[in-house]
Amino acid sequence: LRDGADAFSPPPVSAFASSIAPFAGGPAGLLAELTHRCPLQCPYCSNPLELERANTELSADEWGETFHQAAAIGALQLHLSGGEPTIRRDLEEILAHAVDAGLYTNLVTSAVLLTRERLQRLAEIGLDHVQVSVQDVIPDSADRISAFEGGVAKKRDVARWTREFGMGLTINAPMHRQNIAHLPQIIDFAVEVDAQRIEIAHIQYYAWAQVNRAALIPTRETFMATVEIVEAAKKRLAGVLNFDFVIHDHYATRPKACTGGWGRSIMAVTPSGKALPCHAAQTLPGLVFDNVRDRQLGDIWRNGQAFNAFRGVDWMKEPCRSCERRDIDHGGCRCQAFAVTGDARAVDPACHLSPEHARFAAFAEVESHAPAPDFVYRRYGPAAQGARAKEPV
Numbered sequence: 001l002r003d004g005a006d007a008f009s010p011p012p013v014s015a016f017a018s019s020i021a022p023f024a025g026g027p028a029g030l031l032a033e034l035t036h037r038c039p040l041q042c043p044y045c046s047n048p049l050e051l052e053r054a055n056t057e058l059s060a061d062e063w064g065e066t067f068h069q070a071a072a073i074g075a076l077q078l079h080l081s082g083g084e085p086t087i088r089r090d091l092e093e094i095l096a097h098a099v100d101a102g103l104y105t106n107l108v109t110s111a112v113l114l115t116r117e118r119l120q121r122l123a124e125i126g127l128d129h130v131q132v133s134v135q136d137v138i139p140d141s142a143d144r145i146s147a148f149e150g151g152v153a154k155k156r157d158v159a160r161w162t163r164e165f166g167m168g169l170t171i172n173a174p175m176h177r178q179n180i181a182h183l184p185q186i187i188d189f190a191v192e193v194d195a196q197r198i199e200i201a202h203i204q205y206y207a208w209a210q211v212n213r214a215a216l217i218p219t220r221e222t223f224m225a226t227v228e229i230v231e232a233a234k235k236r237l238a239g240v241l242n243f244d245f246v247i248h249d250h251y252a253t254r255p256k257a258c259t260g261g262w263g264r265s266i267m268a269v270t271p272s273g274k275a276l277p278c279h280a281a282q283t284l285p286g287l288v289f290d291n292v293r294d295r296q297l298g299d300i301w302r303n304g305q306a307f308n309a310f311r312g313v314d315w316m317k318e319p320c321r322s323c324e325r326r327d328i329d330h331g332g333c334r335c336q337a338f339a340v341t342g343d344a345r346a347v348d349p350a351c352h353l354s355p356e357h358a359r360f361a362a363f364a365e366v367e368s369h370a371p372a373p374d375f376v377y378r379r380y381g382p383a384a385q386g387a388r389a390k391e392p393v
């Protein structure tokens with residue numbers, strides 16, 4: 001904590017958390033998508049094209065039951081996400097359940113709806129960490145990307161209050177063609193608001209980002225510049241700010257171990273209770289998603305069809321099947337493999353051993369050098385398309 005930070009004492013370890021029996025090989029974390037509702041319209045939104053309706057959302061008590069079951073199968077971290085989780089009027093009640101389950105709680109928020117009073121209330125209940133997403137830190141550009149006015153000032157306030165109330169703070173900056181030139185200012189913003197960590201993540205192209213791909217893919221040269229900027233900033237800010245940098249897949253030679261490996265470390269639950277091995281898993285065909293309303297989380301995790309579809313190595317084709325890195329990157333991202341090749345079992349095209357790799361890199365080169373088309377914004381509602389953007393800033 002900063003000197004003089006007005007922190008709250010952490011709540012005592014809950015009786016529930018200290019009574020949990022061991023469960024081998026459970027998830028380390030739970031991503032709870034409390035709602036798909038959101039005041040922003042980011043053109044790279046990773047939520048599904050068909051958003052779930054408010055009247056299907058799990059109640060606070062149903063979330064509470066889910067959290068306790070998650071803790072009982074070994075989950076330690078809980079990400080309260082969305083959409084925008086602070087839209088839920090019962091967020092305090094939901095959080096109290098998470099604290100009772102003994103989970104480390106992270107609120108993943110755009111911050112634009114939070115007041116100082118509400119954030120303080122959440123801190124008092126036991127919120128551990130806040131992750132504030134930034135679309136950009138240049139106000140005109142941020143407003144245009146998110147289709148929301150005045151977000152930057154609001155995020156700055158919320159970030160500062162987060163530290164004032166003694167909670168951990170991460171700044172999350174999805175990176176793409178239309179904010180990439182402002183990366184140095186985004187890093188400065190994270191330092192200014194006293195964040196401990198910054199995630200600079202080149203976006204992936206599935207769900208809504210695929211709709212806007214040509215408006216979002218950066219050139220190889222600008223991507224390479226971000227690598228240099230981050231490397232220099234890591235040295236300059238050692239001990240001040242931790243960096244988590246996700247490279248751009250089209251310009252990679254090796255894929256990342258997406259979601260830490262399918263069914264290995266993360267479980268996501270949608271607003272209406274569908275349990276997913278990856279938050280984008282609904283883009284894949286042929287998977288059956290059990291609902292936490294109908295089946296125990298431990299049973300879903302161990303025996304659910306979707307969780308076993310790409311677990312381990314038996315599902316792999318060549319070149320992954322006989323590759324020495326198969327236990328390191330687990331064949332990369334299933335959602336990206338399907339989005340690009342139409343085959344969810346194919347090697348991730350980010351891998352240089354993929355037969356699609358050259359084409360995958362080439363269309364990024366072509367699209368990124370053409371003039372950027374307007375954004376197609378999404379509005380809350382089934383696959384709705386919103387207004388068109390102004391010219392890029």
Ligand code: SF4
Nearest residue numbers: 320323325326331351
């Ligand atoms: Fe990873 Fe498959 Fe590429 Fe090997 S071939 S590096 S396992 S994606």
Ligand code: FES
Nearest residue numbers: 258278333334335
């Ligand atoms: Fe689904 Fe990578 S986003 S496996």
